[in-house]
Amino acid sequence: MAKSIAVAGVTGAVGQEFLKVLADRNFPFSKIKMLASERSAGKTIEFKGKTYTVELLSEDSFEDVDIALFSAGGARSKQFAPAAVAAGAVVVDNSSAFRMDPDTPLVVPEVNPEDVTQHKGIIANPNCSTIIMVVPIWPIHKVNPIKRIVVSTYQAASGAGAKAMQELIDQSRDVLDEREVRKEALPHQIAFNLFSHNSDIGPEGYCEEEMKMVHETRKMFHCPQLAITATTIRVPVLRAHSEAINLELTNPMSPDEVREILSKAPGIKIVDDRQGNYFPMPLDASGKDDMLVGRIRQDISRSDGRGIDLFVSGDQLRKGAALNAVQIAELLV
């Protein structure tokens, strides 16, 4: 059962989380290769009591590798994933490079685990905002198909990598100490501020992050017509994303029915204490595997009982990236 694995992009924020998740879940591996770009090759990494030297990610990195976990950016995935597949590895890729490729399954294990079997060497991990949305809405969709989604996100700095997390910390100090704020990882000040996700804006005025939520959800749900509008916003939070989700369902459904469905669904913890005014918060979701789901209520703007509002927080690095990829790898074992 134990597999020879490789982690490409191991020194990044998601790469580091890959290692934590592999250790936490006791993933059965016989060997593990730590791979990264030139900047990080030669560094050492402690993992499960052993010291590893980071090797340069190259086309020759994948001999005898069974499963390669990639989180080294889209360009490196495009360059090196085919070499990994040619060497006999199955790639679980966290970048956007292959997500919409018809030959590449896009998988959230709580949603469409069966799609893993269709792979031709590469399985794609969805975008973090998509994962955090689909885990709580899929169980509802199975019972009462979703017709339309209006979603607004509150996305943590971690989604832009370890440098953006550090930039949030550095800028916060700069603001508190009344120094000029320096911007490198992110185009706008993130400390005590927020801004529209800075991916490119397409012809319809939606940014790439928003269109990922649209296209990836449709692909995983096998619902090419599912109606979705998204507004994606970066907020000064370190590592968990939150989302305000408004659902239009096919049939009327009460909040109690939704709560009942979600209480039995995998990967979800209901945090919905109206009396105590305690609901999902990114601080509580950070470092946790479960999506926190709350503010479950009937949409009062609809008189037909077919609207449900939710608020969700989920760890971007964990379920939004590393955990989901390792869960996919577990499906392969």
Add this chain to the structure above:
Amino acid sequence: MAKSIAVAGVTGAVGQEFLKVLADRNFPFSKIKMLASERSAGKTIEFKGKTYTVELLSEDSFEDVDIALFSAGGARSKQFAPAAVAAGAVVVDNSSAFRMDPDTPLVVPEVNPEDVTQHKGIIANPNCSTIIMVVPIWPIHKVNPIKRIVVSTYQAASGAGAKAMQELIDQSRDVLDEREVRKEALPHQIAFNLFSHNSDIGPEGYCEEEMKMVHETRKMFHCPQLAITATTIRVPVLRAHSEAINLELTNPMSPDEVREILSKAPGIKIVDDRQGNYFPMPLDASGKDDMLVGRIRQDISRSDGRGIDLFVSGDQLRKGAALNAVQIAELLV
């Protein structure tokens, strides 16, 4: 023309902003009385080159006062506004105490200035989240009536007062210096976190802040049936609120038409640079009078062309509170 004015709650975050706005706009006053509760009475305040002593807010405070600007909390408004009216003053009240009273006009000068004339001594200033939403959507509604609104807010600490702003600063330092975080003004950690607005949750699962957005918008628009669902979230930003607004209109309308309408509307600055990826940010809105409006796009989840998405940032203390109240006072002069 010059009026004798009083500012009740002058030492609070909004009270201080009242003074700035009165000075900035050269509001014509003959006398100004600084009023606050026992905790602040006796303090001195510099205003337009003169030193004022803060007097205790009481039922006897309003002799010879023409206009009283109140921002001392709902309980004090309920206690002292009737005395001010009895003494002959017109009260512009920033609290929620009288907003839904049928005898009290609720006014945003860009939306329903004519309602001011209906007052019986008190005019209410809407909730900040409501003001920031209605300024950009009213000009659209006038041309193409809005049928339904789905709104998610990103609300600054200032909405919970000066103490909450200080708490965001103090907690941010505590987190950066790895000290335990202290909570007093807000029930949950706000630094590097966010949470559902902590007003009481009603029977339908909506918090008071959300229901204010529903009821106040309906009242000002004179549309008792307008369908609105809101999710209100407090974010670690100091003083400007942002809102992701999804509109269902009566008739199809293009983003260009919306942009054209908003470019001529008062109190709005369009910030919608798709190529430069520059959109409304609370940092840019802070201290400004205009609502910043951007991310104007057709809602791709609707095939009938009747959906529009917007993202708005507006200063909570200024247009969200003090500026709007002073604009109401200007309508009275």
